[in-house]
Amino acid sequence: MRWWASLRQAYPNRSGLTIAIAALVVMVVVGGGITVAAAVTVHMTSTEEFCSSCHTNDAAAEFKDTIHDKNRTGVRATCADCHLPKELVPMMIRKVKAAKEVWGHFTGVIDTKEKFDKHRYEMAVSEWKRMKGNNSQECRNCHDLAKALEKQSETARARHTKVLAERTDCIDCHFGIAHTEPDGPGPKEIKVSR
Template sequence: MSEKGISTPRPGFFRRLWRFLATPSGVFSLGLLLFVGFGSGIVFWGGFHWALEMTNREEFCISCHEMKDNVYAEYEGTVHQNNASGVRATCPDCHVPKAWGPKMVRKIKATKELYGHFITKSIDTPEKFEDMRLKLAANEWKRMKKTDSKECRNCHAFEFMDFTYQENRAAANHQTALDEGKTCIDCHQGIAHNLPAGYLEKYEEVVAEMDGQNLLPQSKPNESAKREMQTYLDSQ
């Protein structure tokens, strides 16, 4: 209170805070707060990253029987699992983007798969899985078409291919794909997993149902492609 009996207004919160921070105690408190906050951030980020990567391992992917008994069983013995070079592509290598943003988007979308596993049990038997196989495969083909087969190109890229070392038909097809701007999934379907039953007959129907924007590979396979695919199916 002033000499004339008039109350002096109390300084505002930010002014009082500023005055406190200007003192040695304030500087120490601020430093301690920043240290604790920074340390907590590191611990949180490390824990989050560790948990994220734990869900990005093949062991996690096949921890549910729907994957282990169906698509993983088909993957075993393929060139992506065992080959002369020893380079192995696991589930996340092909189905989870490596870039942070797309990876998080994929992880968020994967929560729907958890719902299907625990709640609706939409593919919990081999029969249910086969009924859904074409739609499940089409969803993945659509995703890869949108991203220009990004995961495939982590290992296979046109600019690093030496066509002279490839079998004649493969070299010609790769050159055509390069010239026409095609992407890996346009031609390479069913390379690690069985193709759905009725694939050739139902393909155009699925394309129309999915989007109608030609985001799926080869919306209308030509007769040559159909013959080659049928030969492949008959050999399985």
Template sequence: MKKVIFWVVIGVVIGVAGLGGTNYALHATGSNEFCSTCHANDAAKEWKASKHYTNEYAVRAGCSDCHIPEAFIPKILRKMKASKEVYGHFAGVIDTPEKYEAKRKEMAESEWARMRANQAQECRKCHFMAELNNPEKDYLADMHKTALEGGQICIDCHQGVAHKAP
């Protein structure tokens, strides 16, 4: 019996440590700095020139805010897909500006498809279009309401909000 308890305790300790480690790894691999180790000259450079990097409200949207789902399972799935990026990095699939441009459309379409599948939930974490209040363009609130109720999503109309549109 003592032995069983011993192993249960060991199991719990390893389990908790493992979860903590996973969470730490997930966090570390979601920072702007981490993404920029590979994307400094392409995606990150364009992001820095966008309103999502600097704006009059001094609110910043980082890579993960738009690209990494918050829920645990979708997050893990996205990270698993990222192993393709690590492979791609060593295979040099986007290691020159020319190769990046040639692949941009395919990558953008893959990202749009991901967002289409979840109704662009990442955008809606920050933008509450039902609360839009722009006295100078008051038609925008109604326009968004109609479009979103009609099943359109942000990226149907807004492309290239952090990078050059393909």
């Protein structure tokens, strides 16, 4: 109990000690509270409802009935499964970058279908770059190509054998799978350093 002895030494009278301990308890409780609040915020801002609150007429509407919304397996991919990294640091970086979205919301950058369509290519390129930057990690979280290979069609197997050997990005070939495909050069033409 050496820490106790040094605490007594630092606070020779009783009331001083009580205040010190009370302050410590408050710090722990408040710190815990902040951690919980942060965790709840992160969780709340990752739900489909949250994303759809702004993207209901554009990205969310297009996503409806695509293979990742409805399929025979019953497993659904939601917005965050593809757009939000699961790893803590990349997730936080993406959350901070989303400040641009909040700003964009209030300045109305995509508040009509026309504006959204005009801005779509730029947003798609930005997302493709992010995905290429992490070797389409979000896709790989669900799709284990090495495991799936033998059950796949011959075309898929032939391509994917090469993909596994060369670590090509899923997004290079499979883009426009959840939303309307944008006009303009696709992800294969976009170079990123990683």
